[in-house]
Structures are given as C-alpha cells and as structure tokens.
Amino acid sequence: MVSFTKLATSIVAITTCANAFTLNYALGFPGAPDRDAKPVPGDSPLQTCDTSDSQLLTLTKVDLSPNPPLRGENLTITAAGTLKESIEQGAYVDVDVTYGYIKLIHQTYDLCEQLPNVEMECPIKSGYQELTKQVQIPDEVPPGKYTVVARAYTEDDELITCLTAVVEFPPYGYAKIIDLFAY
Ligand SMILES: *[C@@H]1O[C@H](CO)[C@@H](O)[C@H](O)[C@H]1NC(C)=O
Secondary structure, three states, X not given: OHHHXXXXXXXXXXXXXXXXXXXXXXXXXXXXXXXXXXXXXXXXXXXXXXXXXXXXXXXXXXXXXXXXXXXXXXXXXXXXXXXXXXXXXXXXXXXXXXXXXXXXXEEEEEHHHHHHHHOOOOOEOOEEXXXXXXXXXXXXXXXXXXXXXXXXXXXOOOEEEEEEEEEEEOOOOHHHHHXXXXX
C-alpha cells in the first residue's frame, strides 16, 4: 500500500506539472468521476479530466513503458508538456485511488515536497518541460482495477492539472503463487 501510494504519487507528481483546474474541490467533489476526460497524447492510460476547466499544464505527450505497467517490473515514464505559469511553493495535489469500488487513498500532498521523487524541484518555470522517470512496480500489488484521480492546484487554488488513469493488474500467475506459498 505504501509503495502503491508512492507510485501513485510519482505518476501524479509527474503529470502534475501539466494542467490546471478551477475549484472543483470547493464544489465538494474531489475525485468525482469525470464528465469530460480526454486521452493524453502518447502511449499511456492517462486522461486529462475536468477539461472544461482551464488548466495551467498542457501535456503534449506521456509514454509509459511497458504500457500497461506490469507488476514487479520497472516502469519508465516519459512526459512532456507546457506550463502557462510557474509552479511555486504552496502548490498541492489531491489524490484519490479507488480499488474496485473501495476508496484506498484520499489524500492531499504538498506538490513541491513530492517533486524530488521525479528529480524536479520548485519553482518549476513556465514553458516547455519534460521528464523521464523510472519507478519499480512492487511485486505485491494486489490484482484488481485501480482508478487514480489527481488534481493539482497552485497555492491560489488555480487548477494546474487534472489527471486520471485506470490500471488493472491481472491475477497472480502460477509462478507467483508457488513463490508466495514456498515458505
Ligand atoms: C529495475 O531497476 C533497478 C534499478 O535500475 C534494477 O536494480 C532492477 O534490477 C530492475 N528490475 C527489473 C525487474 O528490471
């Protein structure tokens, strides 16, 4: 769970440097399913959500390798986008992770504190930005369908980006089951 949080946070932090939102949070629907999600260009399960709201980050491309991510393997994330304004201290990100119908995580993170996870730091200048990051997907991720919704805001509650992804990990294979019961 902790590593999954980390993973979700990394993915979020990455994409976080990409779009902007208004005040959905103030409307009281953090993590509400999206009315108007649009696929992010590239090879990933990411979608931009709340697209009717203006966002500071426009993601031009996100690639995951492998796509979809595989349990127990390294995932390489490559992202590029354009920021309309710089990201300063005080920016935050609301993350919701749902496992099937169960809400696993509903948490707010300090964006600038998370950025070192993707080798970036605040302030992030406006303009074109790109990053590459490798993360290890833990072998212990339980099978099932995970939905991640992340909304990043500036300190003044301006929407930076709203991103969502559904990732499904298949049931454990035979080798893994033998492994689990080996002791
Ligand atoms: C993932 O990357 C780490 C660090 O580069 C490496 O030690 C590890 O063996 C890699 N794991 C797999 C499954 O490729």
